[in-house]
Structures are given as structure tokens and as C-alpha cells.
Amino acid sequence: xxxxxxxxxxxxxxxLMASGAQAAISxxxxxxxxxxxxxxxxxxxxxxxxxxxxxxxxxxxxxTVNGAKIEVVSADDRNSPDTSSSTVRRWVENDxxxxxxxxxxxxxxxxxxxxxxxxxxxGIISGSAASSITNEHCTPNHIHYVYDTYxxxxxxxxxxxxxxGKTWYLLxxxxxxxxxxxxxxxxxxxxxxxxxxxSVRHPFPTQDFSxxxxxxxxxxxxxxxxxxxxxxxxxxxxxxxxxxVTQAGQTLAALLLFLTDxxxxxxETAQGIQLTTGWYWDMNDETRxxxxxxxxxxxxxxxxxxxxxxxxxxxxxxAVAATGSDDAQTVRKQMMDTPINDMFAKNGKIRxxxxxxHDMYLAEVKTPAESKxxxxxxKILRTIPADEAYRPLSESKCKLVN
Amino acid sequence: MTMIFGVPxxxxxxxxxxxxxxxxxxxxxxxxxxxxxGLLKIINFAHGAMYMLGALVTVVLFDLLGVNYWVALFVAxxxxxxxxxxxxxxxxxxxxxxxxxxxLLLTFGVALIIQGVLTNIYGVSGLRYSMxxxxxxxxxxxxxxxxxxxxxxxxxxxxxxxxTWFIIEKTKLGSYLRAGTEDSQLMQGFGINVPLLxxxxxxxxxxLAAFAGVLAAPIYSVTPVMGSNILIVVFAVVVIGGMGSxxxxxxxxxxxxxxxxxxxxxxxxxxxxxxxLVMVLVLMIRPTGLFGKEA
Numbered sequence: 083x084x085x086x087x088x089x090x091x092x093x094x095x096x097x098l099m100a101s102g103a104q105a106a107i108s109x110x111x112x113x114x115x116x117x118x119x120x121x122x123x124x125x126x127x128x129x130x131x132x133x134x135x136x137x138x139x140x141x142x143x144x145x146t147v148n149g150a151k152i153e154v155v156s157a158d159d160r161n162s163p164d165t166s167s168s169t170v171r172r173w174v175e176n177d178x179x180x181x182x183x184x185x186x187x188x189x190x191x192x193x194x195x196x197x198x199x200x201x202x203x204x205g206i207i208s209g210s211a212a213s214s215i216t217n218e219h220c221t222p223n224h225i226h227y228v229y230d231t232y233x234x235x236x237x238x239x240x241x242x243x244x245x246x247g248k249t250w251y252l253l254x255x256x257x258x259x260x261x262x263x264x265x266x267x268x269x270x271x272x273x274x275x276x277x278x279x280x281s282v283r284h285p286f287p288t289q290d291f292s293x294x295x296x297x298x299x300x301x302x303x304x305x306x307x308x309x310x311x312x313x314x315x316x317x318x319x320x321x322x323x324x325x326x327v328t329q330a331g332q333t334l335a336a337l338l339l340f341l342t343d344x345x346x347x348x349x350e351t352a353q354g355i356q357l358t359t360g361w362y363w364d365m366n367d368e369t370r371x372x373x374x375x376x377x378x379x380x381x382x383x384x385x386x387x388x389x390x391x392x393x394x395x396x397x398x399x400x401a402v403a404a405t406g407s408d409d410a411q412t413v414r415k416q417m418m419d420t421p422i423n424d425m426f427a428k429n430g431k432i433r434x435x436x437x438x439x440h441d442m443y444l445a446e447v448k449t450p451a452e453s454k455x456x457x458x459x460x461k462i463l464r465t466i467p468a469d470e471a472y473r474p475l476s477e478s479k480c481k482l483v484n
Numbered sequence: 485m486t487m488i489f490g491v492p493x494x495x496x497x498x499x500x501x502x503x504x505x506x507x508x509x510x511x512x513x514x515x516x517x518x519x520x521x522g523l524l525k526i527i528n529f530a531h532g533a534m535y536m537l538g539a540l541v542t543v544v545l546f547d548l549l550g551v552n553y554w555v556a557l558f559v560a561x562x563x564x565x566x567x568x569x570x571x572x573x574x575x576x577x578x579x580x581x582x583x584x585x586x587x588l589l590l591t592f593g594v595a596l597i598i599q600g601v602l603t604n605i606y607g608v609s610g611l612r613y614s615m616x617x618x619x620x621x622x623x624x625x626x627x628x629x630x631x632x633x634x635x636x637x638x639x640x641x642x643x644x645x646x647x648t649w650f651i652i653e654k655t656k657l658g659s660y661l662r663a664g665t666e667d668s669q670l671m672q673g674f675g676i677n678v679p680l681l682x683x684x685x686x687x688x689x690x691x692l693a694a695f696a697g698v699l700a701a702p703i704y705s706v707t708p709v710m711g712s713n714i715l716i717v718v719f720a721v722v723v724i725g726g727m728g729s730x731x732x733x734x735x736x737x738x739x740x741x742x743x744x745x746x747x748x749x750x751x752x753x754x755x756x757x758x759x760x761l762v763m764v765l766v767l768m769i770r771p772t773g774l775f776g777k778e779a
Contacts, residue, residue: 126607126609256753284748287713293506293749294748296502316610320703324615325631345609
């Protein structure tokens with residue numbers, strides 16, 4: 083009898099598995115792991131509010147997908163590739179996580195995507211900047227959604243060079259992201275007839291920038307380019323204004339600024355700074371409507387990363403629903419075949435290298451007189467069309483591009 | 485232009501001055517640590533959090549009550565110092581006389597709790613605080629542009645450092661303090677309230693950290709995590725100077741600021757490590773630190 087039972091159960095189990103391999107949602111659960119800096123220097127641009135954005139998407143989707151539960155787990159990446167790697171390894175090996183979302187520090191994303199590739203799970207990176215994530219570090223298991231250093235350089239650096247800032251001095255955060263941004267900026271500046279006359283790589287994070295600002299002043303360059311992010315950028319901007327960098331005739335170019343950074347600096351200090359962004363909350367009725375809902379939940383206006391997390395989670399769940407599967411390759415292919423048209427992007431497209439290409443925007447921080455409230459901070463100067471903004475596949479070093 | 489190792493002399497002079505200014509911050513912070521360790525034998529890992537609280541209280545007082553910088557310079561350290569005394573009274577006192585590791589773990593835990601709670605409330609992007617109008621602008625020294633505020637930092641930090649050293653090493657109150665921690669029973673026999681003295685000393689050390697925090701508020705991004713990185717550096721400074729040596733902490737603080745500044749000029753990638761390199765070297769050659777007394 084027991085023998086019979088065993089035989090029957092294993093027969094049923096193998097039948098289930100056979101059909102499951104093609105199109106089914108494993109364990110009848112879609113499990114999403116949200117990994118981001120929850121307490122450190124990159125907390126505000128993604129962090130706990132990014133988790134809220136993710137949960138908003140699940141709720142708006144209906145809470146289940148084709149009858150399967152949607153579960154969320156989350157963890158603090160502590161900006162450490164080591165910590166993140168062990169978290170994600172546990173997620174995919176023990177906790178059956180299907181999708182890893184969030185991800186901010188580029189070094190974290192690069193480390194995590196390798197583990198996802200080994201285990202054939204999917205990752206959607208919304209917070210990271212390094213364009214190398216879909217270039218030399220590309221894998222068939224991740225998608226880079228919101229922005230990267232290539233359009234940041236294309237947007238801001240080319241605009242500044244065209245306005246006459248020919249010679250540049252770069253302050254670069256000394257890790258994967260800073261190096262990628264430095265490389266992309268150098269390319270754009272030189273292509274537009276400018277020149278990098280000097281650069282300094284500062285430790286991440288750095289509190290006191292006075293020494294580096296002094297070196298930038300001594301270089302005599304037209305432009306001081308900040309190839310860093312978060313508190314490093316706000317500290318550098320504050321110190322630059324204290325040491326009279328702009329009064330002495332040098333231009334300050336912040337290559338990566340998030341809405342939360344500009345909000346922290348305030349329109350008074352940040353006015354006139356040009357920046358490139360993938361999205362802004364006050365662009366049209368659709369973005370405003372979503373931002374109002376987000377603000378009701380969190381008390382703050384969303385950054386482009388928050389909006390990207392919402393949008394990409396929605397795209398992912400749609401793809402799972404359409405294919406009836408949570409298999410990484412099946413879902414990724416479906417996502418590549420579906421253009422993205424929502425409050426985040428119009429005609430966005432996920433390429434074979436995992437890069438989601440969409441229009442980017444060159445913005446300028448408003449003056450205190452123009453700014454109607456504390457979050458009314460950008461005016462959009464120019465839309466950078468998707469195919470002009472991102473690295474063309476013809477220049478790609480990604481192994482998935484032939 | 486005169487060059488030294490490929491760096492123009494003008495740039496080098498600027499870097500030296502910047503180094504001294506940052507060194508003044510280190511001196512102020514390590515001084516508080518040295519006072520607390522030297523007199524109370526408490527390894528105060530909450531020192532970075534107290535520095536942060538000084539800055540944060542300054543900003544919050546301004547936002548809520550419009551308290552200006554000059555008032556905050558006194559009020560914020562007093563408030564934070566009082567908070568420190570509460571920690572001493574309710575927590576640290578209970579582990580007095582135990583191994584140093586207990587005070588280290590306790591204060592580290594307290595610091596993490598304070599930081600975590602405030603991060604939840606204020607986020608990490610930084611709070612806005614504008615420079616007092618008096619200090620806007622600066623003076624061109626020929627080799628560099630010196631913001632007035634940095635000049636003020638250097639003067640006031642050194643004054644406070646010297647004053648503290650003077651009180652502890654040269655006055656009657658200082659001798660009570662030193663004696664009270666040397667042999668508390670004997671001092672109590674002389675009618676001196678040693679527990680109160682201990683509370684006040686801890687409170688004073690914390691005040692020094694908070695004072696450095698107020699000085700930092702207009703020039704650095706004020707966030708709940710601003711103290712966590714500087715804490716380790718300041719500890720290294722105290723170890724190099726000799727645990728518990730008041731004068732040693734001050735001189736070493738300035739020295740390390742200069743060494744760090746020069747490293748930022750000649751080889752920036754090493755600038756966050758150079759102080760620890762010095763610490764290792766000093767510990768190998770002189771385990772009691774540069775100014776420590778032989779055990």
C-alpha cells in the first residue's frame with residue numbers, strides 16, 4: 083500500500099514537474115526580493131521608499147498573478163557586494179526568489195548579476211548607474227532599467243561643452259560607478275572638442291572635499307565635473323560654493339544628481355545646475371497622478387529610481403501573466419518583446435544586452451523665485467531621444483550582442 | 485613656479501592649511517574621547533553619534549524655533565551633553581569597573597540605536613543649514629581662497645582644545661578629576677562627590693563632540709550617519725596619540741589632518757587609509773602611542 087502510494091505520488095510529482103518546466107509558476111508563488119541600501123548614503127534615492135513603490139505596483143496589479151501569490155522579501159545591501167552576494171545566494175538557493183529588484187551601488191549590482199546568471203534567475207536593476215552593467219558585465223539574467231552613466235555624460239557633459247566649457251577637471255568616486263562615469267564623460271567631452279586636464283579619484287564616501295576642490299581650482303579648468311553621487315555630490319557642491327568655485331569663473335557640473343539630493347541642497351544652493359534625469363515627477367498628468375499617490379504613502383516626491391521600480395515591477399508581472407511562467411528566460415524574452423508605455427516611459431524598449439532604452443531629459447534646477455514649493459525643483463530643457471541617449475549596440479562589448 | 489614633488493608650492497601651502505583645519509576637527513573630537521577614556525576608562529563608541537547629534541540639534545533647533553548659529557553653539561552642546569549624562573547615569577554606571585569591552589559594546593549599541601531611529605525620521609540625504617551671514621565669503625591669501633568660516637573653525641577649535649587641556653592638567657578642578665578616577669574611595673573620603681564628577685566628565689567629553697558637530701553643520705551635509713565614518717578615524721588618532729593623553733590627542737589630531745591632506749594631494753586613493761597606516765607603524769614602534777606614558 084505504502085509502496086503504491088509512493089509510486090503514485092512520484093508519478094504525479096514528475097508529471098507536474100514536466101509541465102512546470104515549460105510554462106507554470108514555480109511553487110504557485112512569484113517571489114520578489116527587494117535589495118537596496120536601506121540605511122546608508124544611498125538610502126533616500128531608493129531605500130525603504132523603493133520598497134513602497136514595489137508594493138504599490140503589486141497592489142495595483144491585483145495582488146496575485148494568474149492565481150499565484152506574489153510575495154516580497156527585502157534586505158539591506160549595506161552598499162557591500164559581499165553582503166549582497168550572500169543575501170542573494172540565500173534568496174535563490176533556499177528562499178526560491180524569482181526576481182531580485184532594486185539594487186543601487188553598481189558594485190553590488192555587478193556582483194549580484196553574476197549569482198543570478200549562475201542560478202538562472204532574473205534581476206531588474208533600477209538604482210545603479212554604471213553603463214558597464216549592460217556592457218562588459220552584461221548577463222542574460224538582468225535588465226538595467228532607469229538610466230546609466232552613458233546618457234548622464236551624453237546629456238550633461240555635451241550640454242556643458244557646447245556652452246563653452248572646454249577644459250574639465252573631474253572629481254571621481256573611486257569605485258565601479260565613478261570609473262564608468264569618468265570613462266563616459268571623457269569620451270563625450272573629447273568627442274565634442276573638449277579636454278580633460280586633470281582628475282582625482284576620491285575615496286567613497288568622503289566627507290571633506292576642501293582638499294580636492296582646492297586641486298580643482300588650481301587646475302584652472304573651465305569645468306569641475308563631479309563624477310560621484312549621493313552625499314559625496316552634495317558635500318562637494320556645498321564645499322565648492324564655500325570656496326567660491328563658481329564666483330571665480332569655473333562651472334560646476336554634477337553628472338549624477340537625484341531629486342532627493344537637489345531637495346537636500348535646496349534651490350538656493352543648487353540653482354542653475356544642469357543635470358540629466360530619466361524621469362521627473364512633474365512632467366505630465368500621468369507622472370503627477372502617480373507621484374501624488376506615492377507622496378501619500380511616503381511623504382516625499384519620488385525619484386526616477388522609485389518610479390522605475392514601480393514601472394519595472396509592473397512590466398515584470400505583466401510578462402509573468404502573459405507567459406504564465408516565472409522562468410527567468412521566458413519572462414525576460416516576453417519583456418523584451420513588449421514595448422513599455424506607462425507613466426515612466428513612452429516606447430521604452432529592453433534590448434538584448436538588458437538595457438532598457440527610453441527618452442532621457444536634460445534639466446536645470448530652478449531658482450528660488452521660480453520654485454513654487456520645496457519639490458518644485460527642475461525645469462526640463464531638452465528631451466534626449468532614446469537612441470541618441472544610450473550606447474548604441476554597435477559599440478557594445480556585451481557577450482550577448484553579435 | 486616653485487614645484488615640490490611635481491606639485492606647485494602654492495597648492496601645497498593650501499593643502500597644508502586645509503590639513504590643519506581638518507586636523508582641528510580631529511583634535512576636538514579625539515580630545516573628547518581622550519578625556520572620557522583617560523579619566524573614566526570608558527571606550528566611547530557613541531562619540532561619532534554625539535558629534536552627529538550636535539549638528540542635527542543645531543539644524544532642528546533652527547528649523548523649529550529659529551535658533552541661530554551663535555545660540556546653537558552653546559545650546560546644542562549643553563543639550564547633547566545632558567543627554568550624554570543620562571546615558572552615563574542610566575547605562576554606563578551599571579558596568580563601571582568591568583572590562584573595557586563592555587563600555588565599548590554598550591556605547592556602540594547606543595550609537596547604532598540613535599543613528600537608526602534618526603535615519604528613519606530624517607533620511608540620509610542631508611538637512612539644509614545655511615552659513616551664518618557673517619561668515620559668507622572669504623579672503624584670497626594668494627595661494628588659496630580661505631573661506632572666513634574655515635578660519636573661524638581653526639581659531640575656535642584650537643581655543644577650546646587649549647582651554648580643556650588647561651583645565652584638566654593645570655587647575656584644581658582638573659586635579660580633583662584626575663585624583664577621583666585614580667582612587668575614588670579616597671576622594672569620597674575627602675567629601676568629594678565622585679559619581680557626580682564622573683557624570684560631569686562624561687557629559688563634558690560628549691559636549692566637545694557636539695561642539696565639533698555644531699561647527700560642522702554649515703559646511704558638511706548633516707545626516708544621521710555623518711558620525712559613523714569619522715568615529716573610526718578619530719579613534720585611530722587617539723591610539724596614535726596615546727590612549728588617554730589629553731595633549732597627545734590635540735597634537736596628533738592636527739598632525740593627522742595634515743598627513744591626510746598631503747596624501748589627498750600626492751596619492752588620493754590612499755587618503756582614507758593613511759591614518760591607519762600611521763597607527764600600525766606607531767603601535768609597532770611605540771605601543772603606548774606617541775605621547776602615552778609607559779605602562
